[in-house]
Amino acid sequence: MVMTSNLKGNLxxxxxLRFFSGQQFSEIAFPLTAKRSTNNPQVTLGTDxxxxxxxxxxxxxxxxxxxxxxxxxxxxxxxxxxxICCYIQELGCPLVLMxxxxxxxxxxxxxxxxxxxxxxxxxxxxxxxxxxxxxxxIPSISNHVHAASGYEREIQDLFGIVPVGHPDAKRLVFHGxxxxxxxxxxxxxxxxxxPDFAREKIRFQEVAGEGVYEIPVGPVHAGIIEPGHFRFSVxxxxxxxxxxxxxYVHKGIEKLAEGQSMEKCLFIAxxxxxxxxxxxxxxxxQAIEEIxxxxxxxRAAYTRVLFAELERLTSHLGDLGGICLDAGYGFAxxxxxxxxxxxxxxxxxxxxxxxxxxxNKLGGVRKDFVSGKEAKLIELLLNIRSELEDxxxxxxxxxxxxxxxxxTGILETKIAADLNAVGxxxxxxxxxxxxxxxxxxxxxxxxxxxxxxxNNGDINCRMNTKIEESFEAINLMIQAIEGMPVGKVCEPITxxxxxxxxxGLTEAPRGENIHWVMTGEHNTLYRYKIRTPSFCNWPALCHxxxxxxxxxxxxxxxxxxxxxxxxxx
Amino acid sequence: MFNTLKKIIKYPxxxxxxxxxxxxPASFLGQTEIDTAKCNFCGDCASHCPSHAxxxxxxxxxxGIDYAKCIFCILCEEICPVGAVQTTNKFELAVxxxxxxxxxxLCTNALSDTPLSNxxxxxxxxxxxxxxxDNLANTSYETICSDxxxxxxxxxxxxxxxREVDAGSCNGCDYEINALNNPFNDLERLGxxxxxxxxxxxxxxVTGTGTRNMQQALVKTYEATPDPKLVVAVGACACxxxxxxxxYATNNGIDSLVPVDVYIPGCPPRPQAIIxxxxxxxxxxx
Numbered sequence: 001m002v003m004t005s006n007l008k009g010n011l012x013x014x015x016x017l018r019f020f021s022g023q024q025f026s027e028i029a030f031p032l033t034a035k036r037s038t039n040n041p042q043v044t045l046g047t048d049x050x051x052x053x054x055x056x057x058x059x060x061x062x063x064x065x066x067x068x069x070x071x072x073x074x075x076x077x078x079x080x081x082x083x084i085c086c087y088i089q090e091l092g093c094p095l096v097l098m099x100x101x102x103x104x105x106x107x108x109x110x111x112x113x114x115x116x117x118x119x120x121x122x123x124x125x126x127x128x129x130x131x132x133x134x135x136x137x138i139p140s141i142s143n144h145v146h147a148a149s150g151y152e153r154e155i156q157d158l159f160g161i162v163p164v165g166h167p168d169a170k171r172l173v174f175h176g177x178x179x180x181x182x183x184x185x186x187x188x189x190x191x192x193x194x195p196d197f198a199r200e201k202i203r204f205q206e207v208a209g210e211g212v213y214e215i216p217v218g219p220v221h222a223g224i225i226e227p228g229h230f231r232f233s234v235x236x237x238x239x240x241x242x243x244x245x246x247x248y249v250h251k252g253i254e255k256l257a258e259g260q261s262m263e264k265c266l267f268i269a270x271x272x273x274x275x276x277x278x279x280x281x282x283x284x285x286q287a288i289e290e291i292x293x294x295x296x297x298x299r300a301a302y303t304r305v306l307f308a309e310l311e312r313l314t315s316h317l318g319d320l321g322g323i324c325l326d327a328g329y330g331f332a333x334x335x336x337x338x339x340x341x342x343x344x345x346x347x348x349x350x351x352x353x354x355x356x357x358x359x360n361k362l363g364g365v366r367k368d369f370v371s372g373k374e375a376k377l378i379e380l381l382l383n384i385r386s387e388l389e390d391x392x393x394x395x396x397x398x399x400x401x402x403x404x405x406x407x408t409g410i411l412e413t414k415i416a417a418d419l420n421a422v423g424x425x426x427x428x429x430x431x432x433x434x435x436x437x438x439x440x441x442x443x444x445x446x447x448x449x450x451x452x453x454x455n456n457g458d459i460n461c462r463m464n465t466k467i468e469e470s471f472e473a474i475n476l477m478i479q480a481i482e483g484m485p486v487g488k489v490c491e492p493i494t495x496x497x498x499x500x501x502x503x504g505l506t507e508a509p510r511g512e513n514i515h516w517v518m519t520g521e522h523n524t525l526y527r528y529k530i531r532t533p534s535f536c537n538w539p540a541l542c543h544x545x546x547x548x549x550x551x552x553x554x555x556x557x558x559x560x561x562x563x564x565x566x567x568x569x
Numbered sequence: 570m571f572n573t574l575k576k577i578i579k580y581p582x583x584x585x586x587x588x589x590x591x592x593x594p595a596s597f598l599g600q601t602e603i604d605t606a607k608c609n610f611c612g613d614c615a616s617h618c619p620s621h622a623x624x625x626x627x628x629x630x631x632x633g634i635d636y637a638k639c640i641f642c643i644l645c646e647e648i649c650p651v652g653a654v655q656t657t658n659k660f661e662l663a664v665x666x667x668x669x670x671x672x673x674x675l676c677t678n679a680l681s682d683t684p685l686s687n688x689x690x691x692x693x694x695x696x697x698x699x700x701x702x703d704n705l706a707n708t709s710y711e712t713i714c715s716d717x718x719x720x721x722x723x724x725x726x727x728x729x730x731x732r733e734v735d736a737g738s739c740n741g742c743d744y745e746i747n748a749l750n751n752p753f754n755d756l757e758r759l760g761x762x763x764x765x766x767x768x769x770x771x772x773x774x775v776t777g778t779g780t781r782n783m784q785q786a787l788v789k790t791y792e793a794t795p796d797p798k799l800v801v802a803v804g805a806c807a808c809x810x811x812x813x814x815x816x817y818a819t820n821n822g823i824d825s826l827v828p829v830d831v832y833i834p835g836c837p838p839r840p841q842a843i844i845x846x847x848x849x850x851x852x853x854x855x
Contacts, residue, residue, distance in 0.1 A: 175782050184817050192815045194781075219786045222765035224733045224747045226740055227783055248782045249737040252816035267619040267642055271812055274741025274837065318744075331573055337751040338583060344748075352598040355741050355837065358642045366647070394572050565740045 070439070071124045071503060078138065081114070081129045086144045088116045093125065094420045097514050098151035099529040100131070100159045102187045106499075109133045110161055114141075114148075115503075115514070119438045124503060131161045140166035147420040150539060158185040158254075168205075173247050173568075176200040184255050191255055207233035207241050215550065219248045223554075226564035230553075237549040242542045250568040257528035258520075262288055262362065262496065265525050269515070270357050272530060273566030275318075278311045279508030280515070280532070280566075281360040286441060287504030287517040288362050292496045300364035300491075301443040302484040307356050307365075308442065308506070309473040309480070313384070314343040315509035315561075316424075316466040316473070322558040323463055324395065327404045335391045339384050346380050349373060364490030374481050385474045392467055405459040409556030411544040412457060421540040422533045423511020424465040425560050429457035435507035447479050457544075459559040496523055508533055510562065532566035583752040587841050588848060597839065600659040601643060603632055603672075607653035614645035614654060620805065620812045624673030633673025636662060637808035637822070640836035663801075663833040663846030667808065667824070670834060724797065725771055725851045728760040732770035732794065736787045736823055737780030737813075741837035742804040746774060748840045761847060767791075772799040772850065774843075775827070778806040778813050779820035791827045799850045802829045803843060805836045812836075 076084050089095065097115040104110070110131040117124055131138050140163035142149040152163035153172035160183040163169055171178075179198040183189060204214075212235045219227035227248040233241040253272060257265045269284035270277045282304060289296060296304075321336030344354045350369045351359050359365055370377070395401055411421065416429035426433065434451040436444045452468040454461035501518035511533030520526035541560050545553055585592065603614075603623075610630055615623040622638035623645065625631075634645075646654040664670055735743050749756040750763070764770050767790045779787060791800070802823050805811030810821035820826060833846035 177781060177785070189817070191817065193817050195817070219783065220732075220734055220767070220790050224743060224750075224763060226735045226738070226743060227786065248786070249735065249777060249780055250782055250818050251737055251778060251780055251813045252818040253813075256813065256816050263617065263644075264619040267640065267644075268812060271640075271739045271741070271836075274739040275744055277741070331577075334752050335576065338580065338753075341583070341748075341751055341753045348597050354597075354745075354839065357836070358598075358644070390572065390576070394576070563740060564735075565738065 070122055071126060073126045073128055075128045078129050078132060081127065082139045082141050082144070084127060085114055085116075085141045085148075088125065088127075089145045093118050094417070095145050095147045095151075096124075096420060096512065097516070097529070097531050098148055098155070099516065099531075100155045100161055100185070101518065101527050101529075102159070102185065104187065110136070110159060112138055112155065112161065113516075115516075117438075119433055122438050122440075131159075135162075136160055137162045137164050139164055140169070142166050146418045147536070150535065157183075159183050160186070170203065171200075173250055175245075175247065176202050184252060187258075189255075191252070191258075202245065204231045204245075205233075205241060205243050209235070211235050212240065228564050232550060232553070234550060237551075238547055239545050239550060239553070242545050242553075244538055244542055246538065246564060247568045249565050253569040254528055254530060257525050259524050259526075262493075262519070262523050262525060265528060266360065266362060269530075270360075272569065273532060273534070273563040274355055275315050276311070276508045276510065276513070276532065276563060276566060278307050278356040278359065279506045279513050280530070281357075282308060282442070283504035283506040283513050283515040284517065284528075285360050285362055285504070286506070287502045287515050288493060288496065288519075290502035290504070291500040291517065291519055292362075292493045294363050294491050294493050296364045296491055297488050298443070298485045299368070299487045300489045302480045303365045303368075303370060303489060304360070304442040305444060305447065306370065306477050306480040306484075307350070307359055309476045310343065310346060310350070311356055312509045313470055313473040313477075314340060314347070316470045317343055317388075319466055319558065319561045320463065320470075322561060323405065323459065323555065324401070326555045326558045327401055329395070329398070329401050332391065332395045332398075332401070335387070335394075339387055339391070342380065342384050342387075346377060346384075349376060349380065361490055362493040364488075364492075366490070368489050370481065370484060377481055378478055381474050381477055385471065388467075388470060388474075402460065404555070405463060405559075407456075408459045408552050409544045409548055409559060410456065410458045411540055413455070415543050416457065416540060419540045419543070420536045421511075422536050423508070424452075424462055424469065425537045425540060426511060427452055428454045428461035428465045430455045433512070435505050435512050439505045441506065443480065443483075446483070447476055449476050459555060462559040494523075498522075499526065501527075510534060510560075510566075511537065530569055532563060534562040534564070534567040537562050538567055580752075584755045584758065585753055585841075587754075587844060592841060597658055597660075598641065598643060598656050600636065600662060601634060601639065601641065601646060601654060601656050603634060603645075604653045604655065605630075605632060607651055608632055609651050609653070611650060613648050613650065617644055617648055619644065620814070624671065626673075631673065633671065635671040635673060635809070636834040637667055637670040637832060638805060638811065638814070639834060640805050640812050642836070660835070660839050660842040661845045662835065662838075662842060663831050663849045665831055665849070667829075667832050670808070670832060725799070729772055729847070729851055730762060730764045730770050731772045731774050731847070732764055732767045732790070733774045733776070734767075734787060734790050735776050736783040736807070736826075737777030737819060738804060738806055742776035742807070745837045745840050745843060746776070746803065749843060754840045754844065756844065756847075759844075759848070767793040768795065770794050770798070772801060772847070773827075774801050774803055774847070775823050775829075776803045776807050777823070778810045779823040779826045781818045781820075784820065784826060787823065787826055799830045800827055801831045801833060801846055801850050803833045803835075803846070804838060805834060808832045808834055 093116040096117045099113055101111045112129050114127040140152055152166055155161050157173040177197045179195050182195045215232040218229040229245040231243045232239050257268055270281045272280045317336050317340040321333045324332035347354050411429045413430040416426050416431050449472045452465045496519045498519055498521045504515040506513045514531045516529040518527040545556050610627050612625055615625040620638045620640045622635045624633050643656050646656050733746050802808050807823045813819045814821050831846050831850040835842055
């Protein structure tokens with residue numbers, strides 16, 4: 001591969017990035033002390049004229065600015081994008097997000113952003129390019145950076161930007177009923193516009209051969225779950241291939257948020273995925289707080305940890321119960337459901353809402369939810385902990401149950417890394433990553449907790465990851481309650497400057513959750529990109545079921561327990 | 570095994586005896602109410618309401634919340650300058666007639682209330698297609714309708730099979746429906762159970778706005794359900810579209826796709842609110 005030559009940052013203490021030409025790439029170094037300084041406007045990277053330029057938007061244009069000091073934006077020409085992305089991928093930095101933005105009103109055309117995470121250093125590297133305005137094309141990077149596949153198809157559907165060379169560039173968001181040529185995230189598409197119903201044919205991956213047949217399942221399932229269509233190709237019992245057609249609950253959330261007040265968008269963020277209400281609203285609040293350069297009061301930071309961990313505990317207890325139920329282990333399911341019920345009573349005690357809605361506020365939390373309830377809360381949590389200990393002992397000593405979950409639904413480490421599998425699904429497969437450690441937020445830097453480490457990638461590992469995280473969540477909540485400083489709980493944000501943008505990262509119960517917000521005029525949003533962990537883990541799930549028998553699918557599915565709403569938006 | 574038995578003995582019964590006994594007074598957030606005596610009709614709440622649920626007529630000095638749209642976010646309570654908005658812990662909000670959920674429309678069109686509820690009865694005839702043709706000859710529409718209602722209630726009164734359909738929710742309502750089967754609510758004690766196929770169901774419990782991509786599946790599920798059947802809309806999205814109203818991918822509530830018998834407001838409604846709605850649909854609560 002030919003590489004861009006000798007690219008070196010002149011930011012000395014801030015940021016060094018060295019690329020050497022030829023076959024040898026030796027280092028990409030991001031010193032931890034890296035700080036982006038706004039009083040040094042001449043920030044140019046690259047010695048060759050046609051190489052990258054570091055675009056620090058605030059320096060070029062007052063209209064544009066980003067506020068986060070651990071995020072670097074680089075602008076690259078379209079024809080170089082593929083090799084640059086491949087290069088960064090080879091350095092071990094995964095693609096965590098890719099999205100487009102209609103920037104025609106700033107004469108910038110359609111911008112496409114590739115976001116890579118330098119997880120060891122807690123930094124994000126954003127490569128920005130512009131789609132070819134004539135042909136509306138970008139070169140596809142999916143053949144090399146596999147995690148890009150879903151994003152490129154999403155961008156194709158919502159913006160009409162074609163990824164040239166994509167291995168399977170069929171529709172993702174829209175089904176056969178959506179006509180050609182309507183792209184909702186372009187600014188000239190009105191929110192309420194409802195195009196006529198079309199009849200396009202959706203093709204699925206065909207697996208041919210003697211004795212191979214297909215099992216179509218869904219969108220309305222047998223259980224009480226969300227809608228999605230699964231197409232299994234099987235020979236006898238084992239699954240050869242699984243293709244998931246999702247987006248049945250696509251509601252147009254990203255479009256809906258555009259032009260709305262930032263206050264309303266908080267309520268929209270709370271309703272992205274019901275059981276991840278707090279993680280999503282928190283990511284949104286963090287992005288807005290970055291943009292407005294607000295520092296939330298310490299008491300609010302501790303309160304947010306308490307709620308975020310309560311949400312994780314509730315979610316994991318439900319998942320553990322689900323795994324037991326799908327393995328036909330009714331007793332254990334009811335034990336976990338009982339504990340989940342207790343976790344809901346903690347939520348009722350705290351805020352009166354089982355789904356932790358109307359808790360977050362831009363700049364903190366809505367009110368002091370904790371004061372006067374500390375003893376009661378700790379008592380409830382200790383009760384859950386002791387019951388959880390007992391139940392875990394019981395299920396782990398049941399050999400029939402362990403037989404069923406061990407070595408079932410293995411997600412290999414290589415696949416998990418390639419697809420950027422996150423959260424318990426990734427951690428069970430040997431991915432050592434937790435947003436709370438890599439990109440610390442709220443009061444997590446002040447609290448002690450361990451991140452589970454497992455390697456086998458089967459249901460058992462995912463289950464153990466969730467069990468260990470549940471215990472850690474209870475410990476974190478108790479630490480947060482005990483260590484909570486006194487003081488106010490909100491630093492209200494009433495105004496934000498237009499055309500500023502920032503990321504909000506949180507560790508949702510299902511994993512890394514990234515929101516990118518660009519503000520518009522009059523405290524509205526210009527663009528709101530949401531990527532929940534489910535988007536990354538759905539393709540991983542489709543790989544994990546391969547070679548397993550059909551009756552194990554519900555069990556494997558439950559061990560991931562992905563959100564359809566969070567994926568479909 | 571010994572440990573398992575120990576747990577079974579330790580927790581013999583967790584189930585709450587709702588609806589026979591009302592819930593013990595809890596701190597949870599329920600219906601939001603506006604005290605028109607205190608209200609100064611400034612309109613702050615109406616302009617900030619994220620789902621545009623507050624109807625306000627400044628000249629007529631009338632204000633009210635449409636609970637079909639309300640997402641129970643209590644923002645109105647927070648911003649009201651005169652403290653006229655109160656959050657109560659009322660949760661039994663399910664109704665048959667969607668118009669009765671709109672407290673503003675009710676107070677402004679008090680007179681039109683009666684004809685609207687009549688109109689709804691007419692619709693329910695179409696909904697429950699177990700009319701035999703020979704019955705139709707000399708009987709008035711109203712009589713058939715009321716007879717039918719009695720028949721249906723008799724059929725469903727003791728046992729009911731439900732199919733849940735998510736037609737585009739955020740999954741909050743679905744988790745609350747799931748919670749109906751947990752040890753605390755245990756819906757089966759009321760003779761009500763969930764079945765795997767709409768072909769076995771008497772009632773569809775529908776959540777979500779009715780998205781464009783689910784539209785066809787919802788209608789097909791409805792058609793696959795044998796008559797007589799009931800449809801219950803769960804949550805603000807299913808009642809009116811909620812916060813997701815009027816986007817390119819959603820419908821404003823599932824009643825634009827299938828006929829609805831009972832509306833359960835809430836975002837999401839608590840499990841007991843859903844139990845109340847289901848029982849209301851089969852007339853087991855007044």
